[in-house]
Amino acid sequence: MPxxxxxxxxxxxxxxxxxxxxxxxxxxxxxxxxxxxxxxxxDAKVKAIVVTGKGAMFCGGAEITEFAVMxxxxxxxxxxxxxxxxxxxxxxxxxxxxxxxxAALNGPALGGGCEVSLACHYRVAAKNSSVGFPEVxxxxxxxxxxxxxxxxxxxxxxxxxMILQGKPLKADAAKKNGIIDLVAAKDVxxxxxxxxxxxPPNPISKRExxxxxxxxxxxxxxxxxxxxxxxAAPLMIAPRSIIKCFEAACSKKSFREGxxxxxxxxxxxxxxxxxxxxxxxxxxxxxxQKVPGIDEKPAPLKKIGILGAGLxxxxxxxxxxxxxxxxxxxxxxxxxxxAGMKKIESLWxxxxxxxxxxxxxxxxxxxxxxxxxxxxxxRDVDMVIEAVPEIMDLKKQVxxxxxxxxxxxxxxxxxxxxxxxxxxxxxxxxxxxxxxTHFFSPANVMQLLExxxxxxxxxxxxxxGMAMGKLINxxxxxxxxxxxxxxxxxxxxxxxxxxxxxEEGATVEQVDQAAVHFGMAMGPMALGDLVGxxxxxxxxxxxNDMNKQTKTYYGPYELTDWLCEQGxxxxxxxxxxxxxxxxxxxxxxxxxxxxxxxxxxxxxEVRKMKGMVPRxxxxxxxxxxxFYPLINEGFKxxxxxxxxxxSDIDIxxxxxxxxxxSKGGPMFFAENYTGFKKILEKLxxxxxxxxxxxxxxxxxxxxxxxxxxxxxxxxxxxxxTKVFPGQTLIDVVLKDFxxxxxxxxxxxxxx
Numbered sequence: 105m106p107x108x109x110x111x112x113x114x115x116x117x118x119x120x121x122x123x124x125x126x127x128x129x130x131x132x133x134x135x136x137x138x139x140x141x142x143x144x145x146x147d148a149k150v151k152a153i154v155v156t157g158k159g160a161m162f163c164g165g166a167e168i169t170e171f172a173v174m175x176x177x178x179x180x181x182x183x184x185x186x187x188x189x190x191x192x193x194x195x196x197x198x199x200x201x202x203x204x205x206x207a208a209l210n211g212p213a214l215g216g217g218c219e220v221s222l223a224c225h226y227r228v229a230a231k232n233s234s235v236g237f238p239e240v241x242x243x244x245x246x247x248x249x250x251x252x253x254x255x256x257x258x259x260x261x262x263x264x265x266m267i268l269q270g271k272p273l274k275a276d277a278a279k280k281n282g283i284i285d286l287v288a289a290k291d292v293x294x295x296x297x298x299x300x301x302x303x304p305p306n307p308i309s310k311r312e313x314x315x316x317x318x319x320x321x322x323x324x325x326x327x328x329x330x331x332x333x334x335x336a337a338p339l340m341i342a343p344r345s346i347i348k349c350f351e352a353a354c355s356k357k358s359f360r361e362g363x364x365x366x367x368x369x370x371x372x373x374x375x376x377x378x379x380x381x382x383x384x385x386x387x388x389x390x391x392x393q394k395v396p397g398i399d400e401k402p403a404p405l406k407k408i409g410i411l412g413a414g415l416x417x418x419x420x421x422x423x424x425x426x427x428x429x430x431x432x433x434x435x436x437x438x439x440x441x442x443a444g445m446k447k448i449e450s451l452w453x454x455x456x457x458x459x460x461x462x463x464x465x466x467x468x469x470x471x472x473x474x475x476x477x478x479x480x481x482x483r484d485v486d487m488v489i490e491a492v493p494e495i496m497d498l499k500k501q502v503x504x505x506x507x508x509x510x511x512x513x514x515x516x517x518x519x520x521x522x523x524x525x526x527x528x529x530x531x532x533x534x535x536x537x538x539x540x541t542h543f544f545s546p547a548n549v550m551q552l553l554e555x556x557x558x559x560x561x562x563x564x565x566x567x568x569g570m571a572m573g574k575l576i577n578x579x580x581x582x583x584x585x586x587x588x589x590x591x592x593x594x595x596x597x598x599x600x601x602x603x604x605x606x607e608e609g610a611t612v613e614q615v616d617q618a619a620v621h622f623g624m625a626m627g628p629m630a631l632g633d634l635v636g637x638x639x640x641x642x643x644x645x646x647x648n649d650m651n652k653q654t655k656t657y658y659g660p661y662e663l664t665d666w667l668c669e670q671g672x673x674x675x676x677x678x679x680x681x682x683x684x685x686x687x688x689x690x691x692x693x694x695x696x697x698x699x700x701x702x703x704x705x706x707x708x709e710v711r712k713m714k715g716m717v718p719r720x721x722x723x724x725x726x727x728x729x730x731f732y733p734l735i736n737e738g739f740k741x742x743x744x745x746x747x748x749x750x751s752d753i754d755i756x757x758x759x760x761x762x763x764x765x766s767k768g769g770p771m772f773f774a775e776n777y778t779g780f781k782k783i784l785e786k787l788x789x790x791x792x793x794x795x796x797x798x799x800x801x802x803x804x805x806x807x808x809x810x811x812x813x814x815x816x817x818x819x820x821x822x823x824x825t826k827v828f829p830g831q832t833l834i835d836v837v838l839k840d841f842x843x844x845x846x847x848x849x850x851x852x853x854x855x
Contacts, residue, residue, distance in 0.1 A: 213234070238272070489519055557851055
């Protein structure tokens with residue numbers, strides 16, 4: 105039963121939240137609680153009541169999947185059947201108990217779970233428990249009385265930190281801030297029962313907001329907190345609603361009047377597209393772990409081999425060591441190996457110096473890392489990840505060397521960002537043990553991991569790869585083996601159009617500012633300098649040398665070629681002559697950057713050479729030409745079967761490329777912000793313009809990224825069709841598309 109009750113010999117009634125895995129407050133649990141709790145209140149044998157959770161969690165909060173159902177009902181129908189209002193009624197029930205009610209926090213109390221604890225008259229917590237309100241990360245606010253209860257027990261700065269920034273507090277910190285009344289020394293349930301029997305009822309709803317909190321509101325604390333939140337996430341709308349709720353709590357309004365403000369603001373948020381985007385992202389992370397057709401038990405990963413001790417290899421090694429997994433780190437030369445170890449050691453030493461790492465933990469990390477020049481040290485590893493330079497012949501050779509020195513069932517993985525993994529693995533006796541593991545640099549910081557399935561990868565290999573991503577806390581998606589995989593393939597038209605816009609007359613600053621205003625973490629020019637202008641330049645040259653057709657590199661190339669021939673790759677190439685710590689599109693000095701005047705002059709030279717007369721380009725056109733072909737490429741990847749679902753693309757772009765979370769990812773953005781028809785119409789216009797440019801001027805290369813995807817056309821034809829809550833129209837149309845046999849040739853085309 106979702107909420108079960110029992111009466112102890114000492115007269116304490118216990119009601120347990122039981123809804124695995126996190127005791128979420130779905131409709132079933134809330135209904136059950138409202139039925140069972142009054143029985144304890146009415147039972148004459150019960151002297152006091154304790155509310156607790158089953159297992160290691162007190163309560164993880166509301167059932168997020170129910171929010172989509174709420175929105176689908178519409179605002180009017182929601183008035184008749186509002187699960188959040190039902191949850192608020194549950195809080196009233198606890199709060200109004202004539203018998204002392206204590207929350208025994210046996211584990212984390214998050215979101216609605218924290219609200220349940222605040223509805224209780226007191227809170228007793230286990231040492232390992234925590235309290236928090238992560239709703240802001242879903243574009244929401246605590247809608248079951250949390251915004252009105254927390255400021256009545258906690259200092260306003262703490263309440264703002266918890267609700268406005270979504271930062272949880274551990275039990276000891278919550279005790280210091282008045283949220284928890286007692287941290288249990290031993291058994292939390294026993295101490296909560298004892299506490300309940302020795303204290304009178306004291307509901308938070310009857311308490312006054314502390315005078316210091318009212319004074320801080322009058323002094324402008326809420327405005328300051330809002331400014332900080334908006335600066336950190338300018339596209340988020342939830343912080344403004346949260347501030348209104350805090351204002352209501354700390355004003356002369358009654359508790360009930362404050363709740364009315366809270367419900368109004370919550371309703372506004374839950375129907376917003378920003379919250380829908382963030383909830384989509386939350387659920388997409390769960391879904392990404394479920395790869396269709398991959399259900400074999402993963403192999404254990406007790407020891408890992410990393411080949412290449414550079415920035416990427418060292419970062420990957422850190423990921424495993426920080427999870428307690430021993431790593432053998434190999435390179436070809438002692439000086440390379442020493443440099444890699446020195447870099448890793450300095451990063452951990454920096455954390456130690458700042459107090460983010462204990463000395464014991466630092467020593468443990470170093471003890472788990474074994475540097476070597478000998479392939480023989482890979483003999484007992486369960487997986488090897490190579491991170492050597494992007495040279496096909498080199499990749500093939502190291503694969504052969506790894507094969508000679510590893511167990512027959514050890515996985516052999518490549519960190520390539522664009523080479524054909526089937527071609528690399530073809531040199532092995534058993535290519536089924538191979539998959540791509542495309543980390544993003546720096547690997548110890550960046551969250552995304554693209555796992556790449558080849559035509560020969562076994563289900564055991566793929567299952568283990570996904571388990572590996574989960575082990576090291578990566579946002580992991582499975583993709584097919586196509587040019588650039590998902591992320592870089594979609595980035596190619598984005599980067600190509602950015603350069604084309606420069607040649608047509610837009611400035612470097614304007615292009616980057618338009619992308620940042622859209623919500624990107626940085627613009628395409630700054631991104632190029634960050635990752636290195638030479639990366640795709642070298643890969644394009646290698647592809648040209650092999651006469652290989654690719655979808656990963658689009659011109660115009662003149663500016664990038666010139667920069668790379670000058671050795672100006674961006675942040676990684678300092679120029680002491682001009683006292684710059686990096687030089688590429690920009691001159692970088694410390695954290696400041698400015699467009700290199702020589703780049704501006706080179707652009708003028710390129711325009712004259714091509715006969716291009718610069719024109720005024722609007723910010724709107726920049727955004728459309730950057731993002732619409734990127735989205736179109738995402739549709740083509742789905743259409744060709746190189747990714748299972750549209751939300752996996754969204755995960756890639758949110759966590760790997762700085763796409764704004766409040767827009768949900770490029771595919772969510774297409775469906776819920778712009779609409780398929782608008783994107784399709786604009787692509788046709790841009791495609792015609794690009795073809796005309798190529799026809800009239802032989803100095804321009806043809807581009808195909810404006811040619812509309814067949815799947816996009818199918819979605820545009822179905823635009824406005826209702827789908828079930830939690831579904832996307834893209835995936836509904838994609839399913840039919842695959843059934844018809846129109847999809848292919850990727851591994852997900854037959855789903």
